[in-house]
Amino acid sequence: MTIVRQQFTISMRFLHWLMAAMVLAMLGIGVAMVASLGNYHWLVSIHRPLGILILVLVVIRFVNRSFSTLPPFPPTMSSQERLIAHASEILLYTLLFVQPLVGWGMLSAARYPIVLWGPLHLFPILPHSVMLYTVLRKMHTVLAYLLFFAFVAHFGAVLFHTLIVRDRLLSRMAPWRVRAN
Amino acid sequence: MASDLTPSTEEQPRRLSAGSTLTRLVGMGVVLLCVVGAFLYLGGWFSLHKLTPSRFVDGFEKANGIYSGFRRNHAKGVAVRGFFDSNGQGTRLCKAVVFRARGVPVIGRFSFGGGNPYVSDSPGAVRGLGLQFALPDGEEWRTAMINLPVFPFNTPQAFYDNLLASQPDPNTHKPDPQKLAAFAASHPEFVQALKIIQSHTVSSGFDNSAYYGLNAFRFIDAAGTSIPVRWTLMPVQPFAPAIASGSPQGDKNYLFDALIASIHQHPLQWHLIITVGQPNDPTDDASIMWPEGREQVDVGTLTLDSIESEETSPARDINFDPLVLPAGIAPSDDPLLSARSAVYSQSFTRRAGEKKEPSAIAPSEVRQ
Numbered sequence: 001m002t003i004v005r006q007q008f009t010i011s012m013r014f015l016h017w018l019m020a021a022m023v024l025a026m027l028g029i030g031v032a033m034v035a036s037l038g039n040y041h042w043l044v045s046i047h048r049p050l051g052i053l054i055l056v057l058v059v060i061r062f063v064n065r066s067f068s069t070l071p072p073f074p075p076t077m078s079s080q081e082r083l084i085a086h087a088s089e090i091l092l093y094t095l096l097f098v099q100p101l102v103g104w105g106m107l108s109a110a111r112y113p114i115v116l117w118g119p120l121h122l123f124p125i126l127p128h129s130v131m132l133y134t135v136l137r138k139m140h141t142v143l144a145y146l147l148f149f150a151f152v153a154h155f156g157a158v159l160f161h162t163l164i165v166r167d168r169l170l171s172r173m174a175p176w177r178v179r180a181n
Numbered sequence: 182m183a184s185d186l187t188p189s190t191e192e193q194p195r196r197l198s199a200g201s202t203l204t205r206l207v208g209m210g211v212v213l214l215c216v217v218g219a220f221l222y223l224g225g226w227f228s229l230h231k232l233t234p235s236r237f238v239d240g241f242e243k244a245n246g247i248y249s250g251f252r253r254n255h256a257k258g259v260a261v262r263g264f265f266d267s268n269g270q271g272t273r274l275c276k277a278v279v280f281r282a283r284g285v286p287v288i289g290r291f292s293f294g295g296g297n298p299y300v301s302d303s304p305g306a307v308r309g310l311g312l313q314f315a316l317p318d319g320e321e322w323r324t325a326m327i328n329l330p331v332f333p334f335n336t337p338q339a340f341y342d343n344l345l346a347s348q349p350d351p352n353t354h355k356p357d358p359q360k361l362a363a364f365a366a367s368h369p370e371f372v373q374a375l376k377i378i379q380s381h382t383v384s385s386g387f388d389n390s391a392y393y394g395l396n397a398f399r400f401i402d403a404a405g406t407s408i409p410v411r412w413t414l415m416p417v418q419p420f421a422p423a424i425a426s427g428s429p430q431g432d433k434n435y436l437f438d439a440l441i442a443s444i445h446q447h448p449l450q451w452h453l454i455i456t457v458g459q460p461n462d463p464t465d466d467a468s469i470m471w472p473e474g475r476e477q478v479d480v481g482t483l484t485l486d487s488i489e490s491e492e493t494s495p496a497r498d499i500n501f502d503p504l505v506l507p508a509g510i511a512p513s514d515d516p517l518l519s520a521r522s523a524v525y526s527q528s529f530t531r532r533a534g535e536k537k538e539p540s541a542i543a544p545s546e547v548r549q
Contacts, residue, residue: 028223031224032223032224035224035225035234036225036234037232037233037237037519037520037523038519038520040234041504041512041522044522110498110529110533111498111499112502112505113321115320119318119320119507121319128498130533130534134530134534137533152213152217156213159209159212163208166194
């Protein structure tokens with residue numbers, strides 16, 4: 001009998017929790033900075049490089065996932081639930097990829113320099129156009145709220161499985177090692 | 182996937198009682214609500230009276246009205262181009278590439294303070310100069326300066342409160358003198374700053390004005406040492422005092438027209454003067470000057486040799502955010518700096534999406 005994988009690979013789990021912390025910080029920084037006068041500058045100074053780091057990591061994570069064996073869904077999940085879980089995963093990956101690109105794009109269109117650290121900066125990826133900036137700036141807000149909503153749904157579903165269904169769904173992604181029975 | 186459908190051999194968790202399920206569901210709801218609440222709290226949803234960039238710009242719009250496509254402050258302006266030649270004197274103070282380079286391309290914009298882009302020129306109005314230096318290594322330095330030696334306010338809140346106090350009364354179309362007096366009474370630093378400002382004679386035009394960087398910044402040298410600095414552009418064009426007031430022949434743009442004529446005659450030049458602060462000099466108060474006798478270093482010359490209407494210049498769509506800084510220049514602890522960056526950004530975002538109305542200084546007016 002072949003051993004069925006119980007958990008995501010260690011690299012997948014590591015990237016998941018690392019990015020979870022980064023994305024949550026990013027969402028908090030994002031909503032806080034646009035509503036702040038005094039904290040605006042230092043928050044923006046973190047927001048830019050952190051966003052680019054997320055963009056890099058999501059690509060690495062996607063490639064890593066493509067080459068990894070995934071653990072099966074728990075038997076408690078219906079085919080419908082599995083479909084929803086799969087769709088929400090696609091949505092989250094897409095948002096994590098598109099949102100930093102929109103941020104990079106909107107700064108490019110507004111001709112703000114995309115400073116990462118010290119003299120290190122990125123090139124603009126779009127021409128100078130305030131109309132383009134307007135569209136992307138709005139999109140950045142909408143996608144941020146959508147990302148937050150998707151996170152809450154994801155978190156809620158895991159909580160539901162962990163507290164109510166108690167099918168050890170969380171153990172698939174637990175940072176520690178969980179042994180099969 | 183057949184194995185998924187067969188009953189698991191694992192030990193099934195004991196069934197939850199209805200009460201226990203309910204408790205857990207409620208607990209789940211509370212956790213999720215806390216997460217959403219924290220997000221909304223960070224976004225300022227529960228602090229309805231906090232001064233935010235958005236409310237600040239609302240204040241400008243209330244005071245001045247909304248002019249589609251224009252900056253919410255310093256709305257009337259004209260675009261210029263030129264270059265900056267450093268003389269090398271700045272390198273010992275600051276590692277920024279701009280102080281080592283020559284021929285750094287500059288785009289700029291002269292403006293009048295206030296939100297009305299069609300206001301008549303007057304010598305008493307605040308003159309602004311926004312500059313963007315394109316450094317050879319791809320970095321940028323932007324600075325937005327005005328011709329006042331000190332800023333009348335030292336906190337964003339004071340600036341905002343004054344904006345509201347100066348709002349014209351709907352009946353008299355003039356600011357309420359009582360509100361202005363109340364503001365002055367509660368802001369001694371404002372009264373002090375006005376005294377300093379009034380003791381400086383205003384020059385006759387944009388071309389022979391000095392422009393002050395307003396806030397203190399920090400320079401970081403190659404060794405990593407950080408010092409407090411302020412900067413000023415001192416005109417090479419000889420000083421002449423402003424003529425009392427009024428526009429000759431009723432020309433609403435007479436000061437801009439004089440600038441256009443002047444720049445067409447010969448390139449205009451300013452020396453960039455760095456004032457080096459002592460460790461105890463206050464860097465968080467733009468309303469006061471540093472004591473006399475601080476070291477002043479001329480670090481290079483700004484030359485502006487062409488002028489054009491905003492309508493045809495990329496300067497219109499540049500946000501002269503004073504916190505776009507190259508490595509080597511850092512913000513000080515002045516609370517105005519982050520606020521300026523935040524409010525400029527909000528103003529930029531609002532006007533970016535609006536229809537662009539013609540500039541008071543039309544392309545035909547600038548043609549040689």
